[in-house]
Amino acid sequence: MGRLENKNALITGAAMGMGRATAELFAAEGARVAVTDLDEARGREVVAGIREAGGTAEFWNLNVAREAEAKSVTDAVVAEFGGLDILVNCAGVIGVDKPTHELTEAEWDALFAVDVKGVFFCTKHAVPHMMERGGGSIVNYSSIYGLIGNDEFTAYHVAKGAVSMQTKQDAATYGKYNIRVNSVHPSTVLTPLVEGIAADFPGGLPAYGVLYLASDEADWVTGVNLPIDGGYTAR
Numbered sequence: 626m627g628r629l630e631n632k633n634a635l636i637t638g639a640a641m642g643m644g645r646a647t648a649e650l651f652a653a654e655g656a657r658v659a660v661t662d663l664d665e666a667r668g669r670e671v672v673a674g675i676r677e678a679g680g681t682a683e684f685w686n687l688n689v690a691r692e693a694e695a696k697s698v699t700d701a702v703v704a705e706f707g708g709l710d711i712l713v714n715c716a717g718v719i720g721v722d723k724p725t726h727e728l729t730e731a732e733w734d735a736l737f738a739v740d741v742k743g744v745f746f747c748t749k750h751a752v753p754h755m756m757e758r759g760g761g762s763i764v765n766y767s768s769i770y771g772l773i774g775n776d777e778f779t780a781y782h783v784a785k786g787a788v789s790m791q792t793k794q795d796a797a798t799y800g801k802y803n804i805r806v807n808s809v810h811p812s813t814v815l816t817p818l819v820e821g822i823a824a825d826f827p828g829g830l831p832a833y834g835v836l837y838l839a840s841d842e843a844d845w846v847t848g849v850n851l852p853i854d855g856g857y858t859a860r
Contacts, residue, residue: 627655628840633706635659635699637689637747638716640667643766643811646832647713652680654836656711659702661687689716689743696750708758711839712751714744714788715766720780733780740784744791748806752799760803762839765792766831767808769854785810789850796848805847807838812854 634651638644640662652658652675660675660682662668668684675682683705687698703709720736721728744765755761770778771785789808796806811831834853837843852858 627653628836628842629711630655632656632710632839633659633702633708634711634713634839635661635702635709635747635751636713636715637661637687637743638766639713640664640671643831644713644715645671647715647835648682649675649678649680650832650836651711651713651839652682653678654840656681657706658682659685659698659706661685661698662716663688687716689714689747690738692742692746692749695743695746699747699750699754703754709751709754710758710761712747712755712761712763713766713835713839714747714763716743717766719778720784722778723780724776725779728780736780737784737787740781741787741791744788748791748795752795752802752804755799755804756802761805762843763795763804763806764835764838765806765808766835767792767810767850769810769812769852769858771808772810772850772852772858792850793848800847805838805843807843807847807849807851809834809838810850810852810854810858812852812857 634656636648639648639660648658648660660668660671672682672684685698688694717740721732765788767788768785770782771789792808
């Protein structure tokens with residue numbers, strides 16, 4: 626029996642990268658997976674691959690920066706699957722590599738629309754369905770850049786910091802409804818150690834972290850910002 630057997634999961638940004646790895650792993654562990662993304666061609670490829678492997682998945686086109694779409698797609702997933710147990714907020718962009726004094730308002734807003742408002746919108750419209758379900762798990766993809774600073778990609782750092790705090794705030798708010806909220810913080814620094822460990826996990830290290838947090842194995846875990854970085858942020 627899979628670790629997510631009989632669970633319904635909605636994953637944003639699932640057409641490629643870590644979102645795709647998460648969708649494929651969730652399906653392999655028994656979840657019915659809503660693959661959502663702006664890239665319909667790649668998203669449908671993910672669904673086809675999951676079905677060929679014996680899993681269950683459907684595709685929905687979703688721009689997370691638009692609240693009306695976040696609501697309509699979430700409602701459609703619930704109608705199709707019969708409920709929602711898991712939300713994974715993976716959709717994101719990295720934006721321009723500029724310091725604060727060089728960033729334009731438009732560049733700042735474009736990144737925050739996806740990386741921050743996208744998490745807000747999808748969480749906002751998933752929570753009522755989870756309340757009806759009697760609980761659920763939300764996992765937000767952040768980054769080690771949401772925990773530490775450096776001298777690059779300022780807007781991205783700040784946006785991921787917002788995701789880290791939204792995670793804690795929502796965990797504190799919705800725990801009474803049996804809704805857990807956690808975040809994962811993958812490393813963007815590929816040290817030989819990290820690359821070596823990651824090679825042993827076809828689904829990707831971040832996806833396995835999300836799997837744990839989404840599963841009932843983590844039913845006493847909420848409000849956690851989990852680095853998956855080979856110890857980089859411990860230094």
